[in-house]
Structures are given as C-alpha cells and as structure tokens.
Amino acid sequence: MIVDSPLPQLDRLFDYAIPAELVDEARPGVRVKVPLRSAGRVLQGFIVDVGEEPDAERALAEIETVISAAQVLPARLHALARAIADRAAGSEIDVLRLAIPRRMVRAEKAWLGREGRDTPAVAAEALVRVEAELDAFPGLAARLAGEERVAFDAPPGATGGTPSWARLLAAAAATTLAGGRSSILAVPDHRDLTRLEEAVREVLPSEAVVRIDARQPGPERYANYLRTLEPTPCVVIGNRSAVLAPVADAGLVALWDDGDGLFEEPLAPYVHARDAALVRQRLEGGALVFCGHTRSSDVERLIGIGFVTEVLPARRVTPRVVLAAPQDSPNTARIPSAAFRTAREAIEHGPVLVQVARPGYAPTLVCAECRAPARCAPCGGPLFAPARGATPSCGWCGRSAHGWQCAQCASTRVRLASSGSERTADELGRAFPGVRVIVADGAHPVERVDDAPALVVATRGAEPWTPRGYRAVLLLDGERMLQAPDLRIGEACLRGWSNAAALASPDATIHLVGVTGPVARALATWTHPAYARAELAERAPVKMPPASRVARIEGDVPQMSDALARLRVDVPDLPDDAVLGPVPTDEIAGRKRVRALVRFDYARGADVARSLRASVVQAAVTSRSRRPRREENSGRTRSPANTLAVRLDVVDPEL
Known part of the structure; x- marks a missing residue:
C-alpha cells in the first residue's frame, strides 16, 4: 500500500497485514488507516495490491481500519501516478492528491448504492454531423482510430454559434464514444470549459458527459470522479487535472491550447498537463491530440522529431x-x-x-517632472491610480500615497504612464x-x-x-x-x-x-508553426526549453553541493556546461540558500530525475535525523525542515 505522507522518504510501497475481520473489506484501491512505527502515528493510505506473505516469520503491522468500501485508486491510476512522479522526480502521493478529490460521504454512499449504468449511445444524426466536422481535416478520423499522436491548428471563428475548435473536439469525442471507448478533453480555464461543454452536449447525451472542474462543489466533483471509475465509457471534460481521470478505456486524450500557462501545475510535482498526457498515452494507448489556434514550441519539437504527426486542414482559413x-x-x-x-x-x-x-x-504612475517611476515611500512598491482623480495607491502594501514626493526631483505631481x-x-x-x-x-x-x-x-x-x-x-x-x-x-x-x-x-x-x-x-x-520552429532554433544553441529539459534545484549550500556531486556521479556523461549556478537567493533560519539550473537532453531525463530524487530523499532523512531545536519563547520542538527542492521541466528558467 501507499501512505499519504509529505515525507519523500516514504514515497514507496509498504507491506501491512490484514486482520481477519477486515479481509472482506480490504480490497485494492480502498482508503485505509495504518500505523507508522517510526513516527508513532496513524496515517491514511490506499491499498495497491493484496497477496500472500511468503515469509511466515516476517512481522508486519496490521491495518487499523478500512475507511471506505469505494475502490477509488484503480491499478491504472496507480501506474500512471507512479510514472508521472518518476518523470518529475516527485512523490506518487502528490500526484494522487491532484487526481483523487477529497472524500464526500453522501456522494460516495449514493454511488456505492447505484444500479448498473447503460452504455450511452450516440444518435445517428449526431454521427453524421461529427463526421462532417472531422472531414475538414483529411485523415484525422483514421489517425484517431489508429491511436496516433496528432496535432492540428483549429480554424478561427465559429460555426453554428459554437467555436470551431470546440466542435472539432466534440466530434472526436463522439466518434470515440461510438466505438465504445472513453475520451478526456482538457482545456485551460472555465471559459473554454463552458464553450466545450456546450459543443459536447450538442452531439452527446447528458449521461455520457462528466465534468471535472475545481470550481465545482466538493460533493459534485467527487461524484463525477467516482463516475469515471465505472467501466461504462464516458466523455470527461475539465481542466488540467482531468488528464488524470481514471477512465477504464481511454481511446482519446485531447488538450486544447496546451501553451496556456494554466496547464502548468502549481503544486508538487509541478507536472504540465501536456507531459502527463504523453505519459498516459505511452502507458495506456489511445489517441492523443494537441489542438490550438497557435502552435506551442513544445508540440512543434515533438512534430520535428516525428513523435507527433501534424494534420493539415482541407481548406486554410485565416483572419x-x-x-x-x-x-x-x-x-x-x-x-x-x-x-x-x-x-x-x-x-x-x-x-x-x-x-x-x-x-x-x-x-503605472511616473513623476510628472522627471518621469521616474512613482514608488511607495514605506515599502518601495509601484504606485497606481485606482480611478480617475483618485489618490495613488501602492500595488504591494495597498497604502494610499497621500503627500507623495518624488525621491529624484522632489516633485509632488504624478503622471499616468x-x-x-x-x-x-x-x-x-x-x-x-x-x-x-x-x-x-x-x-x-x-x-x-x-x-x-x-x-x-x-x-x-x-x-x-x-x-x-x-x-x-x-x-x-x-x-x-x-x-x-x-x-x-x-x-x-x-x-x-x-x-x-x-x-x-x-x-x-x-x-x-x-x-x-x-x-x-x-x-x-497566420503561420504559427513557422514561428514555433524559429523559436526552437533560437533556443537550441543555449539549451533552453523545450530544446532541452531544465531542472531547478534550491537548497542549503551543503545540500546543493551534495546534490550536484551526486548528479555528476549518477549521470557521468552530463556535459560540463549542464549546470548553471549555484547563485545565492535568500536566507532562512540563518541558513544560506542557493539555486542552480541543470540543462539536459531528453535521453538523460530518467537518470537525472532518479539522481535528483535520491538527493531530495537524502536531504529529508538528514534533516529529520538532526536533533530537534527548541523554538524561542515556546516549549515546543520542531525538526529542521528539508530545504532541498527540485522542479523538473521548468518552462521559464531563471537564476
């Protein structure tokens, strides 16, 4: 089983004994509570597999309780989360937190007591419409059926009051559902999601559409997640986390506008939805689609190496x-x-x-006399005008700048810049x-x-x-x-x-x-692919993403030195100029922190990720092994926090 802990050294499978009274309930995928001997605590976790213990003399701690009978972690999601975490030098449980919503008891009980669900059918007239939509890109339907990785540029404008791109993705999902398989359609924000949902519901029955959105109420989101666990095919629409939806047979995963920054996951292990989709397609098969009005340099790189196929429209439309x-x-x-x-x-x-x-x-405001930027006197933040004739305010601290005076020329007048x-x-x-x-x-x-x-x-x-x-x-x-x-x-x-x-x-x-x-x-x-190719050509000599992968490492000076030394040993063929830095950043609890970038090609990605992950685990173990320090003016004790942090596939590297 896997335990829910933020400690990187616990990112592995643990063996527990199943008490006789829990044998019928302790099934793979269910939530449980287990003791952790090293910390004397009880943690939640998920059962990954159940088997016989070959060593009868091996002493195992027992599972304390089964929280729920719902098997919310299927084997396919465990495999996907493990692969994504390994690629990003992160923890599997962090990926699972992004994929599995918080448990809602009422929604879960309703789902456990449900009756069987019929396979949704696509109406014949809807199939005719979607085939016409896909015909705008010759060969696209065949490539989707062949489970290929494709990219195409959606035409601008709308047809029938719905954006053309939304109708195209809805058509691809309807064709996949007609073949008895599920689809996942991911978009950056709620505006795109609203347009996509309108297009999908035009051609598919409501019971076939499952929306997974962070803006949904907790019970609704959890109920929709449980729906994706069923063997009945469906069409999942949502934001970046929808890529992790554990549908039983994903025949299509599509991303609209993958260059949007909202597809970058801000939580550890910081995996971009595009990378998660690529990992999923490698593990589970199915078609993979990248679609947008523009072409991201990341997708253009995949097209350039032949990993993704570009599909051109029958008729080019340009504004x-x-x-x-x-x-x-x-x-x-x-x-x-x-x-x-x-x-x-x-x-x-x-x-x-x-x-x-x-x-x-x-x-932005500037001095009316010398044009120097207007700054807040207490904090130095930039001043702005909230409305016409209003007193300038600070964008950092929010104070009103009454009686402001320019530090350069002593003028008291500002100008709208x-x-x-x-x-x-x-x-x-x-x-x-x-x-x-x-x-x-x-x-x-x-x-x-x-x-x-x-x-x-x-x-x-x-x-x-x-x-x-x-x-x-x-x-x-x-x-x-x-x-x-x-x-x-x-x-x-x-x-x-x-x-x-x-x-x-x-x-x-x-x-x-x-x-x-x-x-x-x-x-x-309207030649976006050419611009993406030019961007790639400019970044290749300086080894900037996506021409190369870049990892950012932050930590204390000793931990940084150990991590970089270990990296040189674990990946001996890493170029001499692969590491940029370290450079100083700040100081926490009296310890100096530094930051470094590591540039490496995609072939070395697995080795670099393993080495950096090992350094993170070693730093965490070392931090916890130190003697607890007593906080000033309090009777509590705390262990020094692990300060080594790693992020792979940095989109915009900076030291």
Whole structure:
C-alpha cells in the first residue's frame, strides 16, 4: 500500500497485514488507516495490491481500519501516478492528491448504492454531423482510430454559434464514444470549459458527459470522479487535472491550447498537463491530440522529431490582420486613425473588441517632472491610480500615497504612464458617445456578450464570447506586452492575440497596434508553426526549453553541493556546461540558500530525475535525523525542515 505522507522518504510501497475481520473489506484501491512505527502515528493510505506473505516469520503491522468500501485508486491510476512522479522526480502521493478529490460521504454512499449504468449511445444524426466536422481535416478520423499522436491548428471563428475548435473536439469525442471507448478533453480555464461543454452536449447525451472542474462543489466533483471509475465509457471534460481521470478505456486524450500557462501545475510535482498526457498515452494507448489556434514550441519539437504527426486542414482559413507600425502612429495617439475608423464603422453592425495589456485604471504612475517611476515611500512598491482623480495607491502594501514626493526631483505631481482596461473604457466612452462600453478583466468577469453594438475592453484571456463574432478587433499595448522578462513572451503574446483574433467574424478586420518583427508577421500571415520552429532554433544553441529539459534545484549550500556531486556521479556523461549556478537567493533560519539550473537532453531525463530524487530523499532523512531545536519563547520542538527542492521541466528558467 501507499501512505499519504509529505515525507519523500516514504514515497514507496509498504507491506501491512490484514486482520481477519477486515479481509472482506480490504480490497485494492480502498482508503485505509495504518500505523507508522517510526513516527508513532496513524496515517491514511490506499491499498495497491493484496497477496500472500511468503515469509511466515516476517512481522508486519496490521491495518487499523478500512475507511471506505469505494475502490477509488484503480491499478491504472496507480501506474500512471507512479510514472508521472518518476518523470518529475516527485512523490506518487502528490500526484494522487491532484487526481483523487477529497472524500464526500453522501456522494460516495449514493454511488456505492447505484444500479448498473447503460452504455450511452450516440444518435445517428449526431454521427453524421461529427463526421462532417472531422472531414475538414483529411485523415484525422483514421489517425484517431489508429491511436496516433496528432496535432492540428483549429480554424478561427465559429460555426453554428459554437467555436470551431470546440466542435472539432466534440466530434472526436463522439466518434470515440461510438466505438465504445472513453475520451478526456482538457482545456485551460472555465471559459473554454463552458464553450466545450456546450459543443459536447450538442452531439452527446447528458449521461455520457462528466465534468471535472475545481470550481465545482466538493460533493459534485467527487461524484463525477467516482463516475469515471465505472467501466461504462464516458466523455470527461475539465481542466488540467482531468488528464488524470481514471477512465477504464481511454481511446482519446485531447488538450486544447496546451501553451496556456494554466496547464502548468502549481503544486508538487509541478507536472504540465501536456507531459502527463504523453505519459498516459505511452502507458495506456489511445489517441492523443494537441489542438490550438497557435502552435506551442513544445508540440512543434515533438512534430520535428516525428513523435507527433501534424494534420493539415482541407481548406486554410485565416483572419484579416492589419499591422499598424509604431512609426505610423503619433506618440499621442494610442489607437491609429485607420483602426479608429474601422472600429467606428464596425460598431454600427455589432460588438467591437479592444484588447489591452493591464486591468485597472492606470497600472503605472511616473513623476510628472522627471518621469521616474512613482514608488511607495514605506515599502518601495509601484504606485497606481485606482480611478480617475483618485489618490495613488501602492500595488504591494495597498497604502494610499497621500503627500507623495518624488525621491529624484522632489516633485509632488504624478503622471499616468499607462492605461488599464478601465481607463481605456473611459477614453473610448468619450470617443464613442452613446455606445455601450463593457469592461472584461479579472475584476469584472464577463462570459458572453450579445450581438448588439458595444465596445468590449478586455485584458488578454478575459475576452467574452459572442455567438456571431466581433465585427472588429483592436489589439493594443502589444509593444508593452512583449517587454515582459519571460523566455516565452513571444509565444504567449502570439497565443493571446490569436485567440482574440479567432473571436472575430469572418469579414472582420483585426488591427495589431505598435508591433513589428517575427511575432507580428506570424499573426498577420497566420503561420504559427513557422514561428514555433524559429523559436526552437533560437533556443537550441543555449539549451533552453523545450530544446532541452531544465531542472531547478534550491537548497542549503551543503545540500546543493551534495546534490550536484551526486548528479555528476549518477549521470557521468552530463556535459560540463549542464549546470548553471549555484547563485545565492535568500536566507532562512540563518541558513544560506542557493539555486542552480541543470540543462539536459531528453535521453538523460530518467537518470537525472532518479539522481535528483535520491538527493531530495537524502536531504529529508538528514534533516529529520538532526536533533530537534527548541523554538524561542515556546516549549515546543520542531525538526529542521528539508530545504532541498527540485522542479523538473521548468518552462521559464531563471537564476
């Protein structure tokens, strides 16, 4: 069995004896409580397998109790979690925490007392519709049936009031379900999930659709997880954790927009949903699909080495994108005259989308005299204007900057250096009197807008859906977006702009303002794969991801030295320039911490992961073996915390 413990040294299977009174209940996959002799505690865990003990004289501790009769950890999920953890140098129980929701007793009792479920059927007319959808990509249906790994670029726009990409994934899932197998469709956020659910329910019966979403109430999410344990095929839709859904026979796993940062798991072992899907396809088979309006460099690398097959559309559809170069616009004009005219003409026929970089009113303030950034006197944080005429506030501590004075020139006046969504909406409201203005950002979420004339000012990724498409799209602040210190900022901007452009109606014009260079040309010509290939070529000489895998190690100086020395021994063919650093980061409890990056090719991945995991375990054992230290001003004792942390497949490495 596997115990639920955060200690890395306990990331292994343990043997326990089953008392006679629990023989009928202790089955593989159930939750149990067991004693842990070394700590004198009782832990929860899962039974992985049941067998006979060959050594009769071997003394085993006994299982204390079986928590539930529900077998929530099938063997297929155990194998998947183990493989993912090994790839990421993490613990299996951490993966299982992401996959298995918290137990809800009522939902579990209802599921245990359920009757048998009939296999859902796909209506004949729905099959005809989905076949027509898949025919837009010649050979796609055959490759899905052949359990291949494929990637394709979804056409922009909508058909029948639903995004084209959602209809394509729904069609693939319906075809798979008609063949008697389950599908898993994963999307980045709740907006995409809503669109996908609408498309799936158009072609499939409700009982076949299972939604797994972190925004669901606990009982509903747990009940839906239990549904995926049944042998009856289904279609699972959800966010990144849906990739781990333990369906019995996964004939299809599909990821929409895999380049979105929301697919990166923020909890240990920090596995990207794309990597989890690749591991799952290797273990269980089935088709694997990567789909998006843009092509991530990670998927392009897989296509380049022949691991994933690119499927091209029968008819190429591209939006009309106009580039407004910086020199074509006066410094005082945020929106070029051509884009302004387009918006004025389009607003008469329906909504117009204006994408901006930042939320709020004025996210950045500077001194009105010397243009130095305005900073908070107590904490040094950046000042921003929450509204027109409002007192500046600090973005870090939240204090109001009454009586602010510039540290450089002693001026007391500030200047608005940037425009957020609210200020842009205020300015456009004056330029378009009588027109409805809608703000859509993190503080003002808007899911959908109707087809009536309106100006929709949205931040990147928060654009509302409109059934007939926007009549024009203005992409502002592009130059500011590209200035972010991020290895993948070009990819991120191209993805955000392309997703906004895909919301336009077929005859709409998209204006990209103030951006030139390769990323602007890729958007204007709609050649995202070429841009991804260029990004890969630039990163290969410096061994940056995804051309190479990168691991980040953080810890105390002695632990870091031991980990790097062990890595050189365990992986002797690691290049001399593989390690960058260590460099100092901070100090905790009087101990200096350092950070290092390890760059390695994919062939060495398993060896590097094993070595780093062994170092983490050794550091944890060493930390717990130290004598407990007494906290100041208290009678409690605590053991020194393990300070060695490892994260593999860092998307944006930084020292």
